[in-house]
Amino acid sequence: MKFLISMHIxxxxxxxxxxxxxAAIGAGHGRFIEALKGSGELIxxxxxxxxxxxxxxxxxxxxxxxxxxxxxxxxxxxxGFYLVDCESKERAIxxxxxxxxxxxxxxxxxxxxxxxxxxxxxx
Amino acid sequence: MTAPAxxxxxxxxxxxxxxxxxxxxxxxxxxxxxxxxAVLAAAMQRPGQGMPGNPxxxxxxxxxxxxxxxxxxxxxxxxxxxxxxxxxxxxxASGTDDTLVLLFMCCHPAxxxxxxxxLTLRAVGGLTTAEIARAFLVPEATMAARISRAKQRIKAAGxxxxxxxxxxxxxxxxxxxxxxxxxxxxxxxxxxxxxxxRADLAREAIRLARMVHAQLPDDGEVTGLLALxxxxxxxxxxxxxxxxxxxPLAEQDRATWDRGLIDEGTALVKAALAxxxxxxxxxxxxxxxxxxDAASAAQTDWRQVHxxxxxxxxxxxxPMVTLNRAVALAETQGPAAGLALxxxxxxxxxxxxxxxxxxxxxHLLEKAGDTAGACDHYRRAARATASIAEQRYLQSRASRxxx
Numbered sequence: 020m021k022f023l024i025s026m027h028i029x030x031x032x033x034x035x036x037x038x039x040x041x042a043a044i045g046a047g048h049g050r051f052i053e054a055l056k057g058s059g060e061l062i063x064x065x066x067x068x069x070x071x072x073x074x075x076x077x078x079x080x081x082x083x084x085x086x087x088x089x090x091x092x093x094x095x096x097x098x099g100f101y102l103v104d105c106e107s108k109e110r111a112i113x114x115x116x117x118x119x120x121x122x123x124x125x126x127x128x129x130x131x132x133x134x135x136x137x138x139x140x141x142x
Numbered sequence: 143m144t145a146p147a148x149x150x151x152x153x154x155x156x157x158x159x160x161x162x163x164x165x166x167x168x169x170x171x172x173x174x175x176x177x178x179x180a181v182l183a184a185a186m187q188r189p190g191q192g193m194p195g196n197p198x199x200x201x202x203x204x205x206x207x208x209x210x211x212x213x214x215x216x217x218x219x220x221x222x223x224x225x226x227x228x229x230x231x232x233x234x235a236s237g238t239d240d241t242l243v244l245l246f247m248c249c250h251p252a253x254x255x256x257x258x259x260x261l262t263l264r265a266v267g268g269l270t271t272a273e274i275a276r277a278f279l280v281p282e283a284t285m286a287a288r289i290s291r292a293k294q295r296i297k298a299a300g301x302x303x304x305x306x307x308x309x310x311x312x313x314x315x316x317x318x319x320x321x322x323x324x325x326x327x328x329x330x331x332x333x334x335x336x337x338x339x340r341a342d343l344a345r346e347a348i349r350l351a352r353m354v355h356a357q358l359p360d361d362g363e364v365t366g367l368l369a370l371x372x373x374x375x376x377x378x379x380x381x382x383x384x385x386x387x388x389x390p391l392a393e394q395d396r397a398t399w400d401r402g403l404i405d406e407g408t409a410l411v412k413a414a415l416a417x418x419x420x421x422x423x424x425x426x427x428x429x430x431x432x433x434x435d436a437a438s439a440a441q442t443d444w445r446q447v448h449x450x451x452x453x454x455x456x457x458x459x460x461p462m463v464t465l466n467r468a469v470a471l472a473e474t475q476g477p478a479a480g481l482a483l484x485x486x487x488x489x490x491x492x493x494x495x496x497x498x499x500x501x502x503x504x505h506l507l508e509k510a511g512d513t514a515g516a517c518d519h520y521r522r523a524a525r526a527t528a529s530i531a532e533q534r535y536l537q538s539r540a541s542r543x544x545x
Contacts, residue, residue: 057287059285059291060288104278105256106254106255134528134529
């Protein structure tokens with residue numbers, strides 16, 4: 020079963036962390052990625068550029084209209100995600116609990132099952 | 143020999159050659175890699191050249207050489223080299239079939255179900271890592287890591303290359319059958335866009351179940367599982383429209399059901415039910431055979447279906463079985479009786495918000511004439527499922543009932 024483990028980040032929360040805490044998050048993600056690779060559960064992981072760089076695209080009367088992002092106005096934004104293939108929803112939740120962000124108040128880690136997948140070039 | 147025929151032959155021989163190699167050299171891990179490489183080499187070299195007179199011996203020779211190469215390249219195992227090299231002349235794979243021993247090994251209880259299925263498809267099914275990855279829609283590297291981790295686990299568990307005895311054998315056989323059942327289901331519940339690959343998994347599961355049945359023809363549950371697969375697979379053409387939409391059992395064109403598979407499955411069910419003990423697979427196969435026996439949904443012997451679910455519920459209690467029994471009960475005693483049985487599942491945590499409970503309730507409410515309630519439940523079921531085909535079907539049911 021495939022799940023998207025998404026990380027919802029709050030820049031104010033991240034800014035309030037000490038350098039050591041920030042470094043520990045980075046190291047934690049590194050260990051998490053290695054463990055997922057080893058167990059054969061990782062499909063891919065990506066981190067996204069800052070939402071201030073986002074462009075919101077809509078088409079009106081056949082013409083594209085581009086405005087500055089982000090689309091959702093809130094303190095949190097999607098910072099990145101892990102796409103995993105694992106045994107069950109329980110296992111996906113267990114994995115999400117290993118994402119360093121889940122131990123920090125104000126950061127959100129969310130698990131959602133994937134319903135359709137295509138476009139994988141090597142599959 | 144045609145290319146598909148060669149492929150079939152190679153895949154049939156792969157577990158036999160692997161079994162012989164493991165018996166001879168131990169180290170399942172290395173032997174499994176060597177056989178995989180030999181099968182790949184054979185598949186790439188042979189087209190146009192036909193097959194050698196003794197394909198099993200040829201695979202055995204190539205796999206043994208690969209294994210020796212592996213050992214040679216492994217500095218830490220240098221001391222084993224001389225022992226292996228002395229045995230370069232490979233002996234013919236023995237006639238005895240080690241397929242069952244390999245299956246037990248691949249379905250080792252130390253592994254997760256996902257690893258058991260992957261390893262079984264590779265070591266026993268003779269599929270390549272790339273093919274398995276494609277079937278499960280994951281990158282090849284992900285599948286390769288999963289298989290390699292599974293082999294490490296088996297090694298760490300210190301599994302010996304022999305069939306377990308006594309009670310352990312029963313338990314382990316149950317795991318083997320469950321893994322084959324999972325492989326079949328993965329193919330059966332094909333999700334959009336990849337129907338072809340997934341259907342191959344169903345066929346592969348049937349092929350493996352046939353192999354186990356050939357080894358253990360007197361085991362009722364093995365027979366039952368094979369029968370269940372054949373009877374379910376027989377409906378494959380009828381269960382989706384050309385556009386890929388799901389067709390429920392009651393509305394399927396039964397003329398397109400595969401009679402050959404039904405006859406074979408039905409005969410197996412009869413043989414299994416004549417045995418001493420009844421198991422869950424036999425009962426599920428008997429239910430499938432009852433459906434196969436009916437010329438239309440209306441002519442189905444629902445009393446028998448209900449009675450079989452009742453026995454199944456007793457020997458293997460499970461909310462899904464109760465759910466299915468509610469459908470049969472509604473057919474024999476009316477929708478109110480079915481709905482009353484469903485309400486006993488409301489407190490079951492395993493079923494809370496489950497799309498199957500919602501969709502069966504929608505179906506029974508519709509039969510009872512509660513159009514608004516049925517529509518609402520079909521919509522909720524559509525939101526709860528993770529299958530696109532099912533979601534489309536449930537949404538169309540809901541729209542049909544929209545006031």
